[in-house]
Amino acid sequence: MEDVPKIVLKRLQQTARAEDHPDANLLTAFAEESLAEYERARVVEHLAQCSDCREVVALAVPASESVAVAAAAVAAASRPSRGSWLSWPGLRWGVAAAGIVAIISIGIVQYTQRQKSAAPAANLMARNGTAAPAAQPLPSAPAASETQIVVLPAEKEKPSEAQAKERKKDLSNGQNNLGADRLAGSPSQNLSAGRALQGGRSVAAGSAASRIGAGAGGGAVPKAVEVSPAPQTVVVEAQAAPVTATQEGPTSDQVIENQTQQASPYNSAKAVGAIAGKDLATTQNASKLTVAPARWSINADGALQRSLDGGKTWVYVNVNSELADSRSQAARTADNAYENNKSKVKAKLNMIFRAVAANGTEVWAGGSATMLYHSADSGAHWARVLPSAEGATLSGDITRIEFSDAQHGRIATSSGEVWITADDGQTWRRQ
Amino acid sequence: MSAAIPISGAVQSAVAEMLGELCAKGGCAKLGLSRESFAAILRAVAAKYLPAEASEAEVRVFLLTLRLDELALARACAAGENSAWEIFLTRYREKLYQSALHIAREDSAARDLADSLYAELYGTTLRDGQRVSKLASFTGRGSLEGWLRTVLAQEFVNRYRRGKRLVSLDQEIEDGAQFTAPEAEPEPTVNSRLESCVDAALAALPSEDRFVLAAYYLDGRTLAEVAGMLGVHESTISRKMDKLAKSLRKEIMASIVRQGVDRRAAEEALEADVRDLRVNIRRSLGQESPPGAFSEKKDAGRLEGKIAPRAES
Numbered sequence: 001m002e003d004v005p006k007i008v009l010k011r012l013q014q015t016a017r018a019e020d021h022p023d024a025n026l027l028t029a030f031a032e033e034s035l036a037e038y039e040r041a042r043v044v045e046h047l048a049q050c051s052d053c054r055e056v057v058a059l060a061v062p063a064s065e066s067v068a069v070a071a072a073a074v075a076a077a078s079r080p081s082r083g084s085w086l087s088w089p090g091l092r093w094g095v096a097a098a099g100i101v102a103i104i105s106i107g108i109v110q111y112t113q114r115q116k117s118a119a120p121a122a123n124l125m126a127r128n129g130t131a132a133p134a135a136q137p138l139p140s141a142p143a144a145s146e147t148q149i150v151v152l153p154a155e156k157e158k159p160s161e162a163q164a165k166e167r168k169k170d171l172s173n174g175q176n177n178l179g180a181d182r183l184a185g186s187p188s189q190n191l192s193a194g195r196a197l198q199g200g201r202s203v204a205a206g207s208a209a210s211r212i213g214a215g216a217g218g219g220a221v222p223k224a225v226e227v228s229p230a231p232q233t234v235v236v237e238a239q240a241a242p243v244t245a246t247q248e249g250p251t252s253d254q255v256i257e258n259q260t261q262q263a264s265p266y267n268s269a270k271a272v273g274a275i276a277g278k279d280l281a282t283t284q285n286a287s288k289l290t291v292a293p294a295r296w297s298i299n300a301d302g303a304l305q306r307s308l309d310g311g312k313t314w315v316y317v318n319v320n321s322e323l324a325d326s327r328s329q330a331a332r333t334a335d336n337a338y339e340n341n342k343s344k345v346k347a348k349l350n351m352i353f354r355a356v357a358a359n360g361t362e363v364w365a366g367g368s369a370t371m372l373y374h375s376a377d378s379g380a381h382w383a384r385v386l387p388s389a390e391g392a393t394l395s396g397d398i399t400r401i402e403f404s405d406a407q408h409g410r411i412a413t414s415s416g417e418v419w420i421t422a423d424d425g426q427t428w429r430r431q
Numbered sequence: 432m433s434a435a436i437p438i439s440g441a442v443q444s445a446v447a448e449m450l451g452e453l454c455a456k457g458g459c460a461k462l463g464l465s466r467e468s469f470a471a472i473l474r475a476v477a478a479k480y481l482p483a484e485a486s487e488a489e490v491r492v493f494l495l496t497l498r499l500d501e502l503a504l505a506r507a508c509a510a511g512e513n514s515a516w517e518i519f520l521t522r523y524r525e526k527l528y529q530s531a532l533h534i535a536r537e538d539s540a541a542r543d544l545a546d547s548l549y550a551e552l553y554g555t556t557l558r559d560g561q562r563v564s565k566l567a568s569f570t571g572r573g574s575l576e577g578w579l580r581t582v583l584a585q586e587f588v589n590r591y592r593r594g595k596r597l598v599s600l601d602q603e604i605e606d607g608a609q610f611t612a613p614e615a616e617p618e619p620t621v622n623s624r625l626e627s628c629v630d631a632a633l634a635a636l637p638s639e640d641r642f643v644l645a646a647y648y649l650d651g652r653t654l655a656e657v658a659g660m661l662g663v664h665e666s667t668i669s670r671k672m673d674k675l676a677k678s679l680r681k682e683i684m685a686s687i688v689r690q691g692v693d694r695r696a697a698e699e700a701l702e703a704d705v706r707d708l709r710v711n712i713r714r715s716l717g718q719e720s721p722p723g724a725f726s727e728k729k730d731a732g733r734l735e736g737k738i739a740p741r742a743e744s
Contacts, residue, residue: 004644004675004679004680005629005680005702007626007700007701008629008644008679008683011626011629012641012645012648012649024569024578024582025568025570025571025572025573025578026572027573027581028573028577028578028580028581030573031573031577031660032573032574032577033662034496039480041638044639047638047642047646049641051650052588054650055584056581056585056588057581057660058646058650058656058660059580059584059587060581060584061660062577062580302496352496396576397574402664414577415574415576416576
């Protein structure tokens, strides 16, 4: 996190001035996101200036929610589990580490190919031996060792996994081929490749990549294949965090730089690695665009809306057919404006949506009085869902829905409950 | 209370027309709340929050977004209905203690906090010889449970405000707080041009950005906490913060250079004393200020529950 100059904070503090504090009703409604826009603007403006009210809002966040956040953070740090991919800083380091491993390993393969006739294997070994310690003090390495493993199992169920797998297959095929080439070439080359990879892995300082890779002590050929897990993690994680991936770009370059100081032919390898990374990023962007065709929102009256043209026009979506009937009836009697208004009001009485989350074609929408609807086909068909576990069911109004992917989601209610699913709403767990 | 705010015709007629529906939804009959008194409550609430020129349709939508059942319950309690109190206690007693514990983080303080709120809810304060319950200031904008948490938090901040944050002696020693002499730190002399540039850059920010900055840098909240307050994901706040810090710095630099200050000098002025930032903030937060910010005892009977203005540091 970049620090802000002190003078800025000093002035920020001095803008604070005496003013009427918003009352408890408004602060509550702000926290529950049920204020009208003009009211919210006023409250936020006040909060920006008033540390007391900020503290009140922070303290009044439901206990279960803040506990949930803390628990997720602990889980991310300690063990591979559901919810741990929520930990963003970890992911960022993971991306950096995976990028380093990928670039280095690709670079090494390239390098060894170029050196087929020239470089003696012993020389290469020596270089790698010196390069590794240089990179070790980097802070990214230890951090990665925790997060890396965590990320992989969590992402396994992603719908885009198929694409990722394909790409991975391409990559590993390529490397297999390279390995095969070298096999045909000379046995000493294979040995050097194996050693080189070992060097590459130690650069990651015992990071997850080495743990993912099976059979650490195997021969040269399995090692060449072993490279594939690293590029795979780059692909999967790039999908979760394209922005951070690019941000971390310079860092990985720096690492490479460190090493190239000792082994200058790596420069070409570095370029290759960078290009490979770029390609991954572009394919990732493209796939992301095609995944999200519909946009969802909730208007001020609590009605669910969908846009199929990127937000230019919005259409009301009815989650149950009965309601659709009453709405069209209302439209038929549109000559009587008041009547129309009344039936609309009635419809609203039943359902006021307060939160919506969409992930590809999966849509979740929830609101007043435990109302929760799920659609697996971008809103064409809906099913009502009532999360329950161990005899307890969700209560209160649904105030927040978060789905980090199609399977994993959290739902928070006005009664302070948090419900979690890891299987697209099939089963729920109360937190 | 309602006399203080003029009630528009739109509010009058909307409440009158929808009263049956609203009463049913609020469950007034069960709670022993008469239609007339509920109507008066609704009118007052609508008049309080809606702009005077709101149309009847707007009033209708507004009324339907209120937590009618919880509003009716709270006001029935305030009116001293025993059946309402029973419902309130079964629903919220346990939650109230839990919330107090979450806020105070310590059992005896939590009990103290919750008990004092109970007293206020039950109405120990007298006004014109009448018992006045704090529940009379609940307006159904947010959930009753959320409101109770907020009121607890206000009371807590009121009591242990600022310098009286619960800092254990050990921690104080660790931090060296005891040994720092506040006056040893010289006020950094900053030229006024820089100050005005910073002010302008801050003023140009949307209020939400300033809120995020203040919560993170001044209050020392974690990213997760800030995200929780705004109801967004932590990663959103993290990205926003990074972007904000960068753009702020750039903006300030640009404006000060425009004023003819040498770039190097400007950079130096901007970077002055970044190191003792935290210490300084802790010190300024530690300043005592007069208690009573959220004391609603004076005007507890008012529907408004407006908090008295207070001198800010």
